[in-house]
Amino acid sequence: MEAGQARTLERPRISAVVTTFNEEHNVGDCIASLEWCDEIVVVDSYSTDRTPEIARGCDKVHFFQRPYRGSASQKNWAMDQTRFEWILIFDADERCTPQLQAEITSLLVSGPRAEAYVIKRRAYFMDRVIRYSGWQHDRVVRLVKRGAGRYPNKRVHADMQTRGPAPVLKSPMLHFMIESFDQYLPRIVKYGFWGAAQGWKTNRTSGLAGVFGRPLWRFLRMYVFQFGFLDGMAGLVFCMLQAFGTYLKWAILWEWRANAARGRMPKLPEFDDDESVWAWGQGSDGGTTAGT
Numbered sequence: 001m002e003a004g005q006a007r008t009l010e011r012p013r014i015s016a017v018v019t020t021f022n023e024e025h026n027v028g029d030c031i032a033s034l035e036w037c038d039e040i041v042v043v044d045s046y047s048t049d050r051t052p053e054i055a056r057g058c059d060k061v062h063f064f065q066r067p068y069r070g071s072a073s074q075k076n077w078a079m080d081q082t083r084f085e086w087i088l089i090f091d092a093d094e095r096c097t098p099q100l101q102a103e104i105t106s107l108l109v110s111g112p113r114a115e116a117y118v119i120k121r122r123a124y125f126m127d128r129v130i131r132y133s134g135w136q137h138d139r140v141v142r143l144v145k146r147g148a149g150r151y152p153n154k155r156v157h158a159d160m161q162t163r164g165p166a167p168v169l170k171s172p173m174l175h176f177m178i179e180s181f182d183q184y185l186p187r188i189v190k191y192g193f194w195g196a197a198q199g200w201k202t203n204r205t206s207g208l209a210g211v212f213g214r215p216l217w218r219f220l221r222m223y224v225f226q227f228g229f230l231d232g233m234a235g236l237v238f239c240m241l242q243a244f245g246t247y248l249k250w251a252i253l254w255e256w257r258a259n260a261a262r263g264r265m266p267k268l269p270e271f272d273d274d275e276s277v278w279a280w281g282q283g284s285d286g287g288t289t290a291g292t
Contacts, residue, residue, distance in 0.1 A: 011108040013038040015082035016090060019074045021045040023092035024054060026176070031058050033096040036105075037088060043078040051092075069272035070194065072151035072158035076277050082146070089142045093176045094121070100171040104143060107169075115148035116141050116162040120172035125238050126179065133228035133239055134221070141166050142173070153278045155201075155271060156194040178238070188241065192248025197268045199253045206257060210250035219243035 016037040020027050021044065034040050035058075042055045045068035056063050064081060068074060079087050086108060090096065100119065107117070121138040123130045130136070141149060141160040148163045178184045199206070222228045223239040231238065256266040272278075 011105055012086055013084040014086040014088055014104075014108065015084040016040045016088045017075065017078040017082065018042045018055075018090050018092055019045075019071065019078060020047060020051050020055065020092045021068060022047045022049045022051060024050040025179070026092040027051050028054050028058075030090060030092045030095060031055065031061060033101075034088070034090065035060060036096075036101050038084055039082070041078055041081050043074055043081070045074070067270070069270050070155040070158070072154055073272035073277050076151050079144075079146075080277075085146055087144050087146060089144070090173070091175075095174040095176070097171060097174060100169070100173055103169055103171045112145075114167050115145040115164055116160075116166040117143040118166050118168040119143060120168065121175040122172040123175045123177045125177060125234050128231075128234050130177075130231060130235070130238060132226060132230045133223065133235060133242075134226040138175070139168060143169070147280065150278070150280050153272070155198045155269065156191055157198075178241075184241070188245045189248060192245055192252055194269060195249035196252035196256065197266075197271075199249070200256055200266065200268060201271065204253060206250045206254035211247065211254055214250055215243040215247035218246045 014037050016034040016039070018027070018030055018034070018040060020042060023030075024047075027042070031040055031042070031054075037060070040058065040061045041064070042061050043064045043066055044052055044055065046065055052063065052065070055061050062081065064078075066074065066077060075089055079089070088096075088104070118139045119142045121140060123135045123138055141162060144160070144162065149160050151158045151160050219239055219242075222242060223236065228235040228239045259266070
């Protein structure tokens with residue numbers, strides 16, 4: 001089914017959700033790829049660039065700003081602002097392809113058998129598809145019926161929990177993960193800090209195994225055992241970046257524990273303690289973990 005034909009068919013109404021922070025180079029293209037949805041809810045974390053201006057300039061966008069307390073918190077809150085039965089969740093550096101649009105439209109028209117669906121992600125590193133390193137299997141729950149899915153209370157790397165099984169759609173979304181180092185390295189540092197904070201909150205400790213062993217294993221797993229070397233120089237750099245992120249998380253946690261023993265407590269990022277953000281909707285309950 002062609003995307004243009006799919007749009008003409010009657011289907012349940014669908015809300016798109018996009019979360020943003022300083023995404024002026026991405027948000028316009030992301031929203032444009034979702035204009036076939038009936039509304040687009042953009043939740044911004046007080047961007048300091050042109051992201052709010054660009055988002056507000058799109059007709060279907062309902063624009064909100066809210067302090068960032070983690071991806072899970074932001075996405076749960078955003079879902080609660082939507083109006084329609086089905087919700088499609090995207091990050092600003094992701095794109096919905098015409099093929100994915102057509103598949104979702106056909107699914108909704110024909111009557112979905114499940115309440116949540118997994119979407120594969122095709123990851124790009126500087127305009128090059130990452131074909132190996134394990135990222136060729138990247139997939140996340142992003143299409144969900146209202147009340148049938150919820151993110152758990154985690155500051156980083158939270159996987160959506162669903163009320164039932166979540167089949168995998170055939171068509172992938174595009175994920176422009178790394179455009180440049182000046183864009184990506186600050187994100188690695190933030191994720192390392194947030195990951196360490198999550199570890200601190202859950203009473204994790206870090207030592208030689210965490211600071212040295214975990215980054216080494218991540219690099220070997222991605223580059224050797226998951227064939228990252230087949231992506232050439234890009235594969236080497238990509239795998240080392242991911243190992244570096246793992247190192248930062250466990251090194252920061254080690255530093256915090258070491259300083260705490262000297263009476264110097266870390267300054268943690270804000271966690272979202274609003275129970276309504278984590279509560280499932282009426283008639284739903286906790287379910288199975290099925291992807292971010």
